[in-house]
Every structure is written in C-alpha cells, then in structure tokens.
Amino acid sequence: xxxxxxxxxxxxxxxxxxxxxxxxxxxxxxxxxxxxxxxxxxxxxxxxxxxxxxxxxxxxxxxxxxxxxxxxxxxxxxxxxxxxxxxxxxxxxxxxxxxxxxxxxxxxxxxxxx
Amino acid sequence: xxxxxxxxxxxxxxxxxxxxxxxxxxxxxxxxxxxxxxxxxxxxxxxxxxxxxxxxxxxxxxxxxxxxxxxxxxxxxxxxxxxxxxxxxxxxxxxxxxxxxxxxxxxxxxxx
Numbered sequence: 236x237x238x239x240x241x242x243x244x245x246x247x248x249x250x251x252x253x254x255x256x257x258x259x260x261x262x263x264x265x266x267x268x269x270x271x272x273x274x275x276x277x278x279x280x281x282x283x284x285x286x287x288x289x290x291x292x293x294x295x296x297x298x299x300x301x302x303x304x305x306x307x308x309x310x311x312x313x314x315x316x317x318x319x320x321x322x323x324x325x326x327x328x329x330x331x332x333x334x335x336x337x338x339x340x341x342x343x344x345x346x347x348x349x
Numbered sequence: 350x351x352x353x354x355x356x357x358x359x360x361x362x363x364x365x366x367x368x369x370x371x372x373x374x375x376x377x378x379x380x381x382x383x384x385x386x387x388x389x390x391x392x393x394x395x396x397x398x399x400x401x402x403x404x405x406x407x408x409x410x411x412x413x414x415x416x417x418x419x420x421x422x423x424x425x426x427x428x429x430x431x432x433x434x435x436x437x438x439x440x441x442x443x444x445x446x447x448x449x450x451x452x453x454x455x456x457x458x459x460x461x
Binding site: 340 | 380381383390391392393394395398400438442444445446447448449450451452453454
C-alpha cells in the first residue's frame, strides 16, 4: 500500500503569496493530522481531522492558516498571506481508529518563504 | 502540563555501544508513550511504544523503560549501529485521543 503522499515536496515563494500544501492519507485511515517542524519549536500539531471533520485546531498559529478535508482521500493546508516565519517543514500524517494507534507520516513539504 | 521534556539534545555513540534517550512528562492523564525515528528528508516513523501498565518493552535492539512514579521513560538502543543515526522523538497522548505531544528530539550519531 502507498503511504501518506504529500505535495509539493519543496515550495519556495515570496512573502504575501498564497501557499497550498496537499495531502493524500493512507486509504482506510480515518484520522488526518497536520504538523509543522522547525528547529526552534520542534514538531507541533496544527490541526487534526476525524472522518473529514476538524476535531482540534488549537495549534493553528493564526487566521492566515486554514485546513480543509473535503473527502477521505484529500486534505489541504493553506497559508494566506504567507510570511517568512512560516518557513518550515510541514508534515501530514494519518492513522486508523482512535487511541494507541501509530501515526503514519508523509515525507513532508519543505516550505521557504522569501 | 502538556509538555514532554526530552534529553539529551544530541548524542554521539560508538558503534556497538548503548544509546540512551530520556523523556519526562507531567500530565498523569497520558497513557500512551511512543517513540518515533526520523531520517533526514523523511517523516517520523513509529519505532516502539509502551503503555503505563508495563515497565519495559523490548523489540529487537530497542527497549523502552517506563517509570510511572517518576513520570519518566527512556529509549535504549543496544549494539548501536551507524544505520541508527537519526533523530528520535518521544511522545505522549491521553486516553481516547489521537493527539500526540512530541518531545524536542534527540539527534543520534553512531560513529563507525
């Protein structure tokens, strides 16, 4: 089975531009997570969904960030407008059922805002 | 109370040696403690996990030791190999939730 697929793998854009990151979870998984990884703050959970419904978005840093999951096989994380401090590696992960279940991570999108 | 504190930040071990990474938590509601391994350019991957009703779990060369009273847990890598060189994250989550709180990570370098 294919793992979690993220696109693009790298994104370089100028400050103020809209950025859209994409994620395809593992088929059959009902939980989807968006994380941000930086040297300063480590691995932070931004938001997670269960059955396409956002459950906890308390980690979303600002209103500039939004996430959607229109169906079980696709999710987006959007930043508008982008700022240099948004530069980070963004990971998507998925898991099956609730509780003590492994989260399967994609290989991330490295985002650089100039 | 939501934090998981991890140490050391980096670790250098000789091939064949034992690597030890420590984590501590405050929230007694945590009941699942996984360790994730991350290679450069890749996402973290689950390595091994433990529940608080068990004091130790071993999988191959990897062992988690758990001290519930001290609210601490650690990862031991026996016979460390250069291929184990990676960043290791401890994490914790509460019952009936999939929300993981990650430690700050430990960069392990195993020298040949």
